[in-house]
Amino acid sequence: MRKTGLLRVVLVRGICAICIATVLSFGCANLPAFAFTEQQKLVMEVWRIVNRAYLDETFNHQNWWFTREKVLKRSLNTWEDAYQAAQAMLQKLDDPYTRFLPPEQYQSLQTNTSGELLGVGLQIAKDDDNQHLRVIAPIVGSPAERAGLSPRDEIVAINGVPTGSFSLDEAAARMRGPAGTIVTLGIEREGTELFEVNLTRERINLNPVFSELRSEDTQKIGYIRLGQFNGNAVEDIRAALTKLEQQGAAGYILDLRNNPGGLLQAGIEIARLWLDEGTIVYTVNRQGILESFEAGPEALTQDPLILLVNGGTASASEILAGALQENKRAQLVGETTFGKGLIQSLFDLPHGSGLAVTVAKYETPNHNDIHKLGITPDQTIATEPLTREQFATSEDSQYQAAVQMLMKALMPSMT
Template sequence: MNQSAKPYSSLQVAFLGGVIATTATFSAFGLAWCRSVKAALQDSPKAIVDQVWQLVDREYVDSSFNQQDWQAVRRRLLSKDYTSQEEAYTAIRKVLEGLNDPYTRFMDPNQYKSLTTQTSGEISGIGVRMEFDDTTRQLTIVEALDNSPAMRAGIKAGDEILAINGKPTRQMNLEEASKLIRGKVGTILTLQVGRQGQRYFNVKLTRTTIEVPTVNYALREEGKRRVGYIRLREFSGHAAEQMRKAISELEAKKVDEFVLDLRGNPGGLLGASIEIAKMWLDDGDIVRTVDRKGGSKQTQADRTALTNKPLAILVDDRSASASEILTGALKDNKRAVVIGTKTFGKALVQSVHELVDGSGVAITIAHYYTPKGTDINHKGITPDVDLRLTDSQRRQLDTNPNLLGTTKDPYYSRALRALSEYKFAQPLETKPSEQPIGAQTFNL
């Protein structure tokens, strides 16, 4: 995601599901506003208050502002003197609460940085995934990512992190450990590592930019059937390119059909969801967005699908927003059979702006509809095949996530049956693609 190096720029992007969407564009309004207030209000918390008010005034999807006199709100805000940034932040949050929209929200600088880091699909770290092992009571490596400092240093799955820069991890939780492991690119980190059958040892690693994997995929051979299983965790900045690689490599392995797992996917980049939909859908509408003036924008597939093989999508009540755009597009066009439970039901689009002090604000700017014109907000998408797990089945998957996408996963097993039964839309005649074909974890 492109960001301005200027601290007083206003970064505007559309986003879904609590994470920023695809294309970062500079707001001419924001830049002009910042220039005009910088000299007069550079050190005043009132600058943040007025900037948020003006951004909401210009963009918010409900032009009545939840039946509020928005000009009177501004007069009230600017009549006060704010003695600190925190006092200004409190005033902003209170005003935004009046919109009765949980997705229009203010973020302090730390919250805004966390959001942009998450949605960029990149972090500064050493390239490990780790968990807290309840048995050993130790932080344990789940995976060292390919081509990462950790992998190059010989870190392996199962290694225990005993200390970080000399600080013992015995009483440390994942969040505390992640803060110590992440840091500025180029800085050095020392881990004390325990490995079964060996004496503990120290490893020095240099932090670098790590692309966070959000797509996992595998070939499953189910009798004579070759199934491409793909799990997408969120629609981050690298999700589309990772999905392209997954589809292409599985196509090269001559899969017969695909299962796309969106369970627990909270959403993410609007553009990523559209780009991924185009990889599966050769023709047809993808999504329609409507702004506060009634302006409508329809996005369509453009004959760039990577495959026309049968597809099943797995969803649950935590599949939200960008996940619902993708699911709705493929379901309405009869490109996929959807298995699971009703999805979350978020059909709103936000823009995110960086403010003059590094804080940020997310503003709902549009409503979206599926290709058939369905409004799923607060309703969700009803799957073609309703499937609810028993408490025992849910516990089994929660405690052993390696079962996901296997025949011991009821969702996946039902998808195999549905792929044999479902009548898919006939694909358009196209030339072959020329494109190359449990435990809580943290990416660090």
């Protein structure tokens, strides 16, 4: 008997990601126990889940049944044999987001989602050609941020090994390691020559929310920076917003720059803190069936709201930004967002492994598909190189533009 777990959304590296539904306790009830080894059963389960749930019903124009028969002819005597067979099978889909996660990688993914990371603090993605490994955003306060790595930087080598053949999880695994050890990344950046950075790995606590009451032009405004949609984000945003309301904030700036996304449900719940009516997001599966997520009955505040976005604003961040912009609840300032509109579900597999599968795409409330396109802000302000100390200060032109836009929105209440 198969058991389906409650909806649980998990951060996937480079995705952002991202909606993840965890399905627990998979078995092989339809397969005779004597016919296959445990390793073959695992690969069969991977094939079955993809066959049932994958967004592209052509399977990248592959004969998926033939793929099944071919892999079952192989001798899979060890778990490593099974992992390699599963990975090779999924590579035929040419989808960097649909991937097999060996136990160590799967456990690391779950740990990261809970709010802790051991590594250099980079969210990464692969281009559609599945060759170029790019930075979505560095995590605030991480070794990667301190080294000046930026959204859309290309990681061409890890410890001298070219990254062209790495999957997302292989690249992430090579960048992880014991705290205090060093990893060397080869970086290509538009307008500069290839350079290397040495990053010292450390344990990174993902505290996603920073908030502060500020005074601008005699007005009290609430500044909130959200770094990631992890398991702590909703309650931390709720607490910050409640406190700022009690302190008398007249309007808000929500900073989503370099936020690579994370938990879809967190994005939906945070939207409900600002929206009391309207559609937040639509999801569309391979049958074209729409499912919508609606705003809650009562927002925490109706005060004016400005969002800061840039090329590192991705996935769940874009869901939140699209919902607030298209429901006329907020205006956006900054640069066009990353453009990640696919949804992955994560499935538990035997022996502690997992499987991420692209199962749907999402659309904004106005039915815009932003995948590869991103969301265009209401006011475009180019990103400037800033230190962490300059972020959201008088030296931050995007922040200053957001302040001016907020002051205009507050003018009726100021007269």
